[in-house]
Amino acid sequence: MRTTFRYLMATVAALAISGMANAYTYNIVLKASDLLKKGREMIQVGNTEQAREIFTAALDRDLTDWQRARAHNGMCVALIMEEAWTDALDHCNTAIRIVPNNWRFYNNRGNIYLETGEIDMALEEYRRGLAMAPESYVIKRNIELADLRSKDSSAEHPQTMRPT
Structure with missing residues (x-):
């Protein structure tokens, strides 16, 4: 995956230098598992706002039950860090309902x-x-x-x- 990402970034850079990038918009789409990993990384560095945005994006995807539960648990943790107890509890309860x-x-x-x-x-x-x-x-x-x-x-x- 990293090799593919590096190749993609090198291609985008080459197109930008040549002026061709102006004709196209490039969107890098992360897999659900990559979103969950990135959300956990944001929690580890204390960026709960970014973590919530990432977990919200993940929850809009087609996820396995395990991934959906992990996304809700990630939201729970971010909200705990923000002391948003009611919302955190809702996400924890949802994670437990999905994967008990x-x-x-x-x-x-x-x-x-x-x-x-x-x-x-x-x-x-x-x-x-x-x-x-x-x-x-x-x-x-x-x-x-x-x-x-x-x-x-x-x-x-x-x-x-x-x-x-």
């Missing part, structure tokens, strides 16, 4: 509940995820955080105490 056996989806739904103070619900979601991925460090850590918050529900929770 992915621990990450339950982890993310647990994160929403934890951040909105619904600790018992967060623990329930984390435990569902842990049943699917018993060795997951992420879920175990989030359960510990939820337990800490339940013991000290009046304390302010710094960024270092945020779930992952």
Whole structure:
């Protein structure tokens, strides 16, 4: 794929130099899997607005159930980062309805509940995820955080105490 992309870009550059590019418009169309990857990359660098745009574009495509669930989960994560809890929950719920056996989806739904103070619900979601991925460090850590918050529900929770 990278070789094809490089060839395409070299061809576009050659046409632009020769003046022929003015007669044509070139659109590079990414496959759904490439969109999902790009959306995850945007989340990793903290560009949630771009991530949402990419996941929205992906959701307009003909996707497999797994890809559609991943796109909704990506939207969920971006919206969690923006603290848009209701919309994030809608996307997490949709991802789980489509693919009900992915621990990450339950982890993310647990994160929403934890951040909105619904600790018992967060623990329930984390435990569902842990049943699917018993060795997951992420879920175990989030359960510990939820337990800490339940013991000290009046304390302010710094960024270092945020779930992952």
